[in-house]
Amino acid sequence: MTDETLKSLTALRVGRSRGRLAANKPCLLLAIICEIQNGHINTPTVAIDDRLLARYFDLYEAATGDRQSANPHLPLWHLKGDQGVSGALWEPVFDSSIAHVANSLGQPKSLKGLKALFTQAVLDSALFSAFQNKQMAHNASALIVAHYFAEDPQQHALNTYLANALESGDYEKHPDSLVGEVKETHQQQARSAAFRTLVLEAYDYRCAATRLRFITPDYRYLVEAAHLIPFAESYDDRPTNGLALTPNLHWAMDNRLIAPGPDHKWHVSPILDDFMPDNAWLQQLHGQAVVLPRAKRWQPDQQALAWRMDHLLR
Structure with a gap:
């Protein structure tokens, strides 16, 4: 597997917002990468659950400084129009009662409306495999940030968030390693993030x-x-x-x-x-x-x- 697999990540059909490329789709893909790396998503079939949505809001805020405008139903719906490595990048698993008319449905107006249509989608299998690899996940994240946020004043905050999120993923998958003195600031930040995620989810x-x-x-x-x-x-x-x-x-x-x-x-x-x-x-x-x-x-x-x-x- 090479970085050639990741080329489709730079071909997303995105609009512009306030003179910059819209952050919606790139942030959703970054959220998926993070959740694969921390072990929450472990098959190409992605559940649209609280963890993924919270991660998307966090990333959108890191990328834009504006959490309120995130609107996750937009990328969750429109990502199905983009191409992956060997086919659709994102294929919603529509409820059986509407599957026959899915292609004619209009854009849902809210997250609640979207969840009435589907609560799972299938990610391109080659990209899923790539995102499971730690180095490829880092490469994919860097590629997305460089392509869609190159001139964004929030780029540093986004890179800092991603570095912390990807490193904390290792701790989330191996919680027994979350003990012992830590000297590096970035390690402590990653451990703290893993501690917070694991505790809140446990309760x-x-x-x-x-x-x-x-x-x-x-x-x-x-x-x-x-x-x-x-x-x-x-x-x-x-x-x-x-x-x-x-x-x-x-x-x-x-x-x-x-x-x-x-x-x-x-x-x-x-x-x-x-x-x-x-x-x-x-x-x-x-x-x-x-x-x-x-x-x-x-x-x-x-x-x-x-x-x-x-x-x-x-």
Whole structure:
């Protein structure tokens, strides 16, 4: 396999926006490359799911500085008009009830409208194979950026995002490697990105204390990935050393006001006055069950939970 395979990536039919080549299709392909490299997409049949869409929004924002204008339904629909190595670059898997009229359908007006037509598409098999190879994935990303964003003032931010995303993919595929001291800044950034992705996905983007789950229309998440034993002390970015928490509860745990215990219940610091109304939002957590990931392999480490209990303010 050579870089000849990637030539079709420079032949996308793209429009122009504000005097520059439109970012929609290039960003969708970059998102697919990232998700193949982190192991989320492992066949040419690509699911149009939350992870892919969030990645697309991230890349569009990195490329343009404008997250609100991303409109993923546009490239997801129009990419089917581009050629891959040996045929269509992107073939939607239309619902059987509309497959016979698919070619006559007009462009959907929203992501919801698009998902009513298809939720999967098949990527050109030669490109899929190329994107599975780490070096080819890097080459493909560099080629797309150089061709479609050559004069873009955001090019540096886009390259930085891609370098971090592709390196974090190695960690996501091998989460046991997310432990040990790191000296290089780029490695720490990649590890942090992998930690965040693995923790939030393990908890299905739901808070481990309140069960709150919210994803904005432009795919920002309410919850954050919180270390149980702080990284500065543990050098441990494995998802078993993390929880998904809303920002206020992340702050409360880091300030030792609350702790998830080895009994899988929440505990509140006794220094908090029961009779102070302002403390009620924390007091109500006491004794509540910790929301755990469904997969046991991602459930919090007992020693990490014990560390939190030992450091609760007394």
